[in-house]
Amino acid sequence: MSESALRDGVVLLGFALVFVLLFRRLGLGATLAFLVAGAVVGPQALGLVGNVEQKRGIAELGITLLLFLVGLELSPSRLWRLRDDIFGLGLLQVGLCAMALTGVIWGIASFSPTAALAVALPLALSSTAQVLPMLQSAGRLRTPFGERAFSILLFQDLSIVPLITIIAALSRAPAPPGATPGWLLAIYTILAVGGLVAAGRFVLRPMFRLIGNLGEREMFIFAALFTVISAAAIMEWLGLSTALGAFIAGVMLADSPYRHELEADVDPFRSILLGLFFLSVGMLLDLHAIAARPVFVIGMAAALIATKTVIITGIGMIFRMGWRQALGLGLLLSQGGEFGFVLFAQAQGALLIAPEAASLFGAIVTLSMATTPFLMAFTKRFRTAPERTSEGMEEPRADGASALVIGYGRFGQTVAQMLSAQQIKVTLIDRDIEMIETAGSFGMKVYYGDGMRMDLLRQAGAGDAQLIAFCTDGDQLDREFLEAVHVAFPDAAIFARAFDRRSLIKMDGAPIVGTVREVFESAIVMARDAMANLGVDSELIARTEDEYRRRDASRLRAQADQGDLHAQADQMFTHRSIAEAIEQESTPG
Missing domain, CATH: 1.20.1530.20 (Na+/H+ antiporter like fold)
Incomplete structure (x- = not known):
């Protein structure tokens, strides 16, 4: 058997x-x-x-x-x-x-x-x-x-x-004997x-x-x-x-x-x-x-x-x-x-x-x-519903907004809502038709258009804006494009969302006020919370964060200068990093 x-x-x-x-x-x-x-x-x-x-x-x-x-x-x-x-x-x-x-x-x-x-x-x-x-x-x-x-x-x-x-x-x-009704x-x-x-x-x-x-x-x-x-x-x-x-x-x-x-x-x-x-x-x-x-x-x-x-x-x-x-x-x-x-x-x-x-x-x-x-x-x-087209979608126009937010996904929504909370007039631009319709159901006005086009930015009022925030997904931005935006709209402070390290390296040297790497800050917050939950001393947590940020910035600088992601690989953060940092701090001179 x-x-x-x-x-x-x-x-x-x-x-x-x-x-x-x-x-x-x-x-x-x-x-x-x-x-x-x-x-x-x-x-x-x-x-x-x-x-x-x-x-x-x-x-x-x-x-x-x-x-x-x-x-x-x-x-x-x-x-x-x-x-x-x-x-x-x-x-x-x-x-x-x-x-x-x-x-x-x-x-x-x-x-x-x-x-x-x-x-x-x-x-x-x-x-x-x-x-x-x-x-x-x-x-x-x-x-x-x-x-x-x-x-x-x-x-x-x-x-x-x-x-x-x-x-x-x-x-x-005939019903069997003992059958359940x-x-x-x-x-x-x-x-x-x-x-x-x-x-x-x-x-x-x-x-x-x-x-x-x-x-x-x-x-x-x-x-x-x-x-x-x-x-x-x-x-x-x-x-x-x-x-x-x-x-x-x-x-x-x-x-x-x-x-x-x-x-x-x-x-x-x-x-x-x-x-x-x-x-x-x-x-x-x-x-x-x-x-x-x-x-x-x-x-x-x-x-x-x-x-x-x-x-x-x-x-x-x-x-x-x-x-x-x-x-x-x-x-x-x-x-x-x-x-x-x-x-x-x-x-x-x-x-x-x-x-x-x-x-x-x-x-x-x-x-x-x-x-x-x-x-x-x-x-x-x-x-499957046919692909939606942009027909009937309203294109952006200059309406005296102080800020332009390009990209109204999960990242751009937070930026725009916090700016609006300070009564800063914001013009929102996105080319995802489904996202535009969804935002409209929540009472948000999002204009259809490709925010990477200079003519559309000008039409949207970038010449008079104080701020342009590029919150687009993926790896779309580079130094050349951002320099062109700065030349065309010199009075606007430019902020850019970076997808990862490669994105930051592509934008290195661009005339922008600030960049934010997409998951960098949230990952650090989680690491801090995780260490605190495991009973790590708060002073050591702060020192670990500072050392991680210092080494990451140093590696990023070297990677951008040399065009090599393996630059300063010896500076990658490990369990020995904090010990080395403490030892350097305690060394006289």
């Missing part, structure tokens, strides 16, 4: 590695690669791996770990903020999609209304395991778009218990969530505090996995969603000081098990069912995707999303989900659908999941 498990592991990991590398090279997602790899090694194709159901049972831990990590990203306050989207957007999505798909299945598959509803309810759900990693990899999970997608997915996970209850109520099979399942859900919340506050936090004091990193990993698995086991014991239990446990630890450590510890297990889950889904894909009725499977998958896309896009627009974002949301959630396999089994056990139908619709769900990366890639140009 051990030898067989090792062989299966080698085959699965080997095929997964090859397909993921290939699909990434082709610009496709890892999820689709895992599905295809699973189908290739599964019993329907090469038959290289057996005991698929057992592997899928282990792999479903990947979904549980994924929901735990998602919970860690959501503090209770943020979750409360999303309540309207969760229970408004989510409820509408599940309800309307289930009703529409019931009609589609009843019409296309000639099922009875009861059987059509039993199949439509699972199809209304989307794939949390597929969508969340896509949002995370694109960096969109914490954006308004990502939060709305997550809100719908969270409601879908919450709706698992009610959907199981509905299918049980529709059941044609649906109303009791709902009470269990409320009690279980309350219990997990209490455990998070009174058990988990003290436990992680104790482990943190011991300084045993390995114990964090054990404790994190114990937390996830026990929360899932409690929910499974009650007949509820294991993923929901892990999610609640994550939420309870979201605003704890151990959140980032837990994320780092759990994420590798989540990645491996989630990949294994999609491999198992691919292995379970009934290729014979597709081959027997290819037109029905492909047509039904297309009908599923089209129906959900149209309905979710419409709901998104009702909730004041732009049509492009609403369409993106519809396409992203258009597939069937992993919980569909669970609900199909429930419907089969309730004698609502035949085993062949459960297998057929499982293939439809898998096929719909496989299309999502393609749909998102192929529709990107339709969903």
Whole structure:
């Protein structure tokens, strides 16, 4: 058995590695690669791996770990903020999609209304395991778009218990002895969530505090996995969603000081098990069912995707999303989900659908999941708003301002706001159209234009200004340009933001009043605070700062004179620098 498990592991990991590398090279997602790899090694194709159901049972831990990590990203306050989207957007999505798909299945598959509803309810759900990693990899999970997608997915996970209850109520099979009534399942859900919340506050936090004091990193990993698995086991014991239990446990630890450590510890297990889950889904894909009725499977998958896309896009627009974002949301959630396999089994056990139908619709769900990366890639140009142009943007003009601030990003905003606080009239210039529109929403007037052009500076009133502050991002300024600005506007004091040492060297010798290296001062402030926190004497902190500034200025001067970044490398600041400085101070003469 051990030898067989090792062989299966080698085959699965080997095929997964090859397909993921290939699909990434082709610009496709890892999820689709895992599905295809699973189908290739599964019993329907090469038959290289057996005991698929057992592997899928282990792999479903990947979904549980994924929901735990998602919970860690959501503090209770943020979750409360999303309540309207969760229970408004989510409820509408599940309800309307289930009703529409019931009609589609009843019409296309000639099922009875009861059987059509039993199949439509699972199809209304989307794939949390597929969508969340896509949002995370694109960096969109914490954006308004990502939060709305997550809100719908969270409601879908919450709706698992009610959907199981509905299918049980529709059941044609005699109730098994000792079966839990649906109303009791709902009470269990409320009690279980309350219990997990209490455990998070009174058990988990003290436990992680104790482990943190011991300084045993390995114990964090054990404790994190114990937390996830026990929360899932409690929910499974009650007949509820294991993923929901892990999610609640994550939420309870979201605003704890151990959140980032837990994320780092759990994420590798989540990645491996989630990949294994999609491999198992691919292995379970009934290729014979597709081959027997290819037109029905492909047509039904297309009908599923089209129906959900149209309905979710419409709901998104009702909730004041732009049509492009609403369409993106519809396409992203258009597939069937992993919980569909669970609900199909429930419907089969309730004698609502035949085993062949459960297998057929499982293939439809898998096929719909496989299309999502393609749909998102192929529709990107339709969903992406066209680049904004400067048409209609007001160019700067001389209006008697005392200061010109060129660049209204994160740096320029601080400079401009502090000048304005002293009732100094400021003209703001930027060429980032999105930034200009955002600033306008806050009541700030920013003119469109390239502040590196002499004619535009003159048009903006630089000839009468007392100050010109170049706060542009990147490495745009040099001595030649700044000399030209000084010659053209000799009465204006020139300040410049420097990106790094190279920027300062490029501006060396320019007729400017002052330069500020972008992160230099903030880094020194953090170093001072860090030393103070570690108990370093305040006098030694001040001496360390002075010596660092002296050596940095000396190196910068030498680098500018010699045009070599390695000049005075021996003067770089090390642990011996302060000792040498103290020794020099104590040496007579």
